Amino acid sequence: xxxxxxxxxxxxxxxxxxxxxxxxxxxxxxxxSAEELYKQLHSRYRYANISTVYRTLELLKQLxxxxxxxxxxxxxxxxxxxxxxxxxLVCRSCxxxxxxxxxxxxxxxxxLLQKYGFDADLRHLAISGKCSECRKKKRGA
Amino acid sequence: xxxxxxxxxxxxxxxxxxxxxxxxxxxxxxxxSAEELYKQLHSRYRYANISTVYRTLELLKQLxxxxxxxxxxxxxxxxxxxxxxxxxLVCRSCxxxxxxxxxxxxxxxxxLLQKYGFDADLRHLAISGKCSECRKKKRGA
DNA sequence: TTAAATGCAAACGCTTTGCAATTGA
DNA sequence: TCAATTGCAAAGCGTTTGCATTTAA
Numbered sequence: 001x002x003x004x005x006x007x008x009x010x011x012x013x014x015x016x017x018x019x020x021x022x023x024x025x026x027x028x029x030x031x032x033s034a035e036e037l038y039k040q041l042h043s044r045y046r047y048a049n050i051s052t053v054y055r056t057l058e059l060l061k062q063l064x065x066x067x068x069x070x071x072x073x074x075x076x077x078x079x080x081x082x083x084x085x086x087x088x089l090v091c092r093s094c095x096x097x098x099x100x101x102x103x104x105x106x107x108x109x110x111x112l113l114q115k116y117g118f119d120a121d122l123r124h125l126a127i128s129g130k131c132s133e134c135r136k137k138k139r140g141a
Numbered sequence: 142x143x144x145x146x147x148x149x150x151x152x153x154x155x156x157x158x159x160x161x162x163x164x165x166x167x168x169x170x171x172x173x174s175a176e177e178l179y180k181q182l183h184s185r186y187r188y189a190n191i192s193t194v195y196r197t198l199e200l201l202k203q204l205x206x207x208x209x210x211x212x213x214x215x216x217x218x219x220x221x222x223x224x225x226x227x228x229x230l231v232c233r234s235c236x237x238x239x240x241x242x243x244x245x246x247x248x249x250x251x252x253l254l255q256k257y258g259f260d261a262d263l264r265h266l267a268i269s270g271k272c273s274e275c276r277k278k279k280r281g282a
Numbered sequence: 283t284t285a286a287a288t289g290c291a292a293a294c295g296c297t298t299t300g301c302a303a304t305t306g307a
Numbered sequence: 308t309c310a311a312t313t314g315c316a317a318a319g320c321g322t323t324t325g326c327a328t329t330t331a332a
Contacts, residue, residue: 013306013311034296049314054297070213074322075296089259098257108249116239117273118230127266132258154286154331175321190289195322215297216321 003065003080010063020044021056022065030097031069031077031086031124069124071097085123093134100127144206144221151204161185162197163206171238172210172218172227172265210265212238226264234275241268 003022007014024040025032034053041048057078060066068076071090079086087100105122112118144163145155153159165181166173175194182189198219201207209217212231220227228241246263253261 011311015306015312017313047314050296051298051315052313055312058298070211072211089253089257089261091259092262098259100253100257104252104256105249107252108246111245111248112230112241112268112270115245116230116241117276118232118239118268118270119276120230120268120270121233122268122270125268127253127259127261127263129253129259129261129263135258135260152286156287156331158288188289191321192290192323193288196287199323 003060006063006065007059012059016045017041017048017052018056018059020048021053022060025060025066025078025080028079031071031079033075033077035075037078067124069126071126072128079124087122087124088126089131090126090128091131091134092128093130093137096131096133098131144201147204147206148200153200157186158182158189158193159197159200161189162194163201166201166207166219166221169220172212172220174216174218176216178219208265210267212267213269220265228263228265229267230272231267231269232272232275233269234271234278237272237274239272 003026004014004019007018012018020041021037024037028036034050034057037057038048038050038053041053057066060078061068065081066078067081068078069086069088070076071088085102087102087105089098089100090096091098105125109120109122112120144167145160148155148159161182162178165178169177175191175198178198179189179191179194182194198207201219202209206222207219208222209219210227210229211217212229226243228243228246230239230241231237232239246266250261250263253259
């Protein structure tokens, strides 16, 4: 089911601004920030406003059409929910983001449920640390 | 080695404000925010300033005396490094924070190192999800 | 004595909000 | 038509910064 349909079915209007935000979210090849969405929107429609971007994101979040991810940058990034879940390894030295397979977190999720009765939401988890290259550099230096 | 010693050895002054912040950090039974530290400091010394709290925290961070943790609240929380590492399960429904044993994350850390060459920093990791009680409630409702 | 540290106020970056004007259905 | 949505400007929040004053060593 498309974002457009979900909006309509929940009684929300399909405004040009919303359609542009949704399009930008779908075209993004990675998690995208509100500011980046706003820039894209603004380049296509001069009177675009960042408030509208935030309000649209809030709406899409409520409808479970987008999810948030926090990479510890002091801002949140957004991602189309239907694109599936991602896990990331963020290198503290060079900033590189490594995608992590879902299976790598499966054992953890199972452990938490069994031992703590806790249903962990590991969608868009970001783990910080140091990537192999930066570890090599450090050792060399 | 105490925080006071580390400060001295690195050529930093032991001001009353710093000592109060350090004391509050040590007395805190959980991760504490800058605002909370400021309130404690202010109650003991009226002219205390939140800039000083932030500057002290920045310094202690650089000296590896405190570590930061992000619970996704829009602010960062601080913790005395020597008190050891904590992992937390944060319930998205009731806000409860469950402490997680170190061993629960050991397999994940090993996997990330072996498969991705990534040295994950899992100190103060916060995993959001739903606790057992809230899961029960949801099922009942 | 003097560089380091503080207090204050102002600015910062990201996000939210009040309100009048606009617009999709 | 008219409630939902927007644009704008202003405010909110946590955090940082410039600068004159104070202070630990």
